Amino acid sequence: MQPFRVVTFNIQYSLGADGRYDLGRSLEAVRGADVICLQEVERNWRRTEMADQPSLIEALMPDRYCVYGPMLDVDASSATAGTVTNRRRQFGQMTLSRWPIVSSRVVLLPKTDTGDAPNAWCGALETVIATPDGPVRVVNVHLTDITETNRMTQVWALVHLLATAPVEGGAWNGAATDPGEREHWQFDDPAPPMPEAAVVVGDFNDVPESGVVNVMTRAGFRDAWNPATATSPGWVTFKTNPAQGTFDDMRIDFVFVNDEIDVIDANIDVDCDASDHQPVWATLRLN
Numbered sequence: 637m638q639p640f641r642v643v644t645f646n647i648q649y650s651l652g653a654d655g656r657y658d659l660g661r662s663l664e665a666v667r668g669a670d671v672i673c674l675q676e677v678e679r680n681w682r683r684t685e686m687a688d689q690p691s692l693i694e695a696l697m698p699d700r701y702c703v704y705g706p707m708l709d710v711d712a713s714s715a716t717a718g719t720v721t722n723r724r725r726q727f728g729q730m731t732l733s734r735w736p737i738v739s740s741r742v743v744l745l746p747k748t749d750t751g752d753a754p755n756a757w758c759g760a761l762e763t764v765i766a767t768p769d770g771p772v773r774v775v776n777v778h779l780t781d782i783t784e785t786n787r788m789t790q791v792w793a794l795v796h797l798l799a800t801a802p803v804e805g806g807a808w809n810g811a812a813t814d815p816g817e818r819e820h821w822q823f824d825d826p827a828p829p830m831p832e833a834a835v836v837v838g839d840f841n842d843v844p845e846s847g848v849v850n851v852m853t854r855a856g857f858r859d860a861w862n863p864a865t866a867t868s869p870g871w872v873t874f875k876t877n878p879a880q881g882t883f884d885d886m887r888i889d890f891v892f893v894n895d896e897i898d899v900i901d902a903n904i905d906v907d908c909d910a911s912d913h914q915p916v917w918a919t920l921r922l923n
Contacts, residue, residue, distance in 0.1 A: 638767075641917060644839075665908045739763070743759050762774075835892070860920070872904065
C-alpha cells in the first residue's frame with residue numbers, strides 16, 4: 637500500500653502571526669501534502685476585503701481537486717437602483733486532494749445559543765477521496781470554541797455520522813433501468829462509495845485530556861500524533877495568545893484515524909507563522 641500525507645491547518649482566514657493577511661503564505665506551508673484540510677476559509681468578509689478565498693485557493697493550487705464547505709452562510713448582498721447584487725458571506729472548511737474527490741457533503745453540528753458570547757454554526761466537511769489504493773473518507777472538522785458543553789454535543793453528533801455513514805452508503809446507490817431515466821440522472825456514472833476507512837481531522841478546540849477527545853477515542857479513533865510516532869519534538873498547535881483569551885500553549889488540532897488506517901509518522905510544524913494555529917501532518921496508509 638502506498639503511503640499518503642494528510643495535513644490539517646486552521647488558516648485563520650489567512651491572518652498570520654505578524655498581523656498580515658497572506659493566503660499564498662498559508663498554502664505554501666501545506667503544499668506538499670496529498671490531502672490538505674483547511675479550516676476558517678471565507679468568502680465576502682470585510683476584514684479580507686470581500687475576497688473569494690475558495691476561488692483564490694483553487695487558482696493558487698491548480699493541480700488539486702477542491703471542495704469548499706461553508707458552515708456559516710448569511711447575506712452579504714447589496715441593492716442599488718432596483719438591482720440586487722447577490723453575495724453570500726461564508727465561513728467554513730476546504731479540502732484539497734491530489735486525487736479525485738468523488739463525493740462531498742456539509743454536515744452542520746449542533747449549536748447552542750450562548751447569548752452575548754459569539755457562537756456560529758460549526759460542522760464537518762465529509763469527502764470521499766479516490767486514493768490509488770482505494771477510497772478513503774476524509775472528514776474535515778471545526779468545533780466551537782465557546783463552551784465545552786456545546787463541543788460535547790457536537791462530537792457526539794460527529795461520531796454518530798462516522799458510525800452510520802457506511803451503513804447509509806454513498807451519495808446514491810442503485811441503477812436506473814429506463815433509458816430516459818439513465819440520461820436524466822446520469823446513473824450510468826459509477827456510484828460513489830462510502831468506505832469504512834476514515835481520517836477525521838481539524839480544529840477540535842479542546843485538548844487531548846478533554847471529554848471531546850475521549851469521545852473520539854471511545855468511538856474507535858486513534859490520535860495520529862504521539863511522542864512515539866512524532867518526527868519533530870514540537871507538540872503545540874495553538875500558541876499562547878492573550879489577545880484571544882488563550883494563556884497557555886495547547887494541542888487542539890488533530891488527525892484521527894480508524895482501524896482501517898495505519899499511522900506511519902506524524903508531526904506538528906511549530907515554526908509556521910502563517911496563522912494562530914500550526915499545521916498538523918500525518919503520513920498514513922490503508923491497511
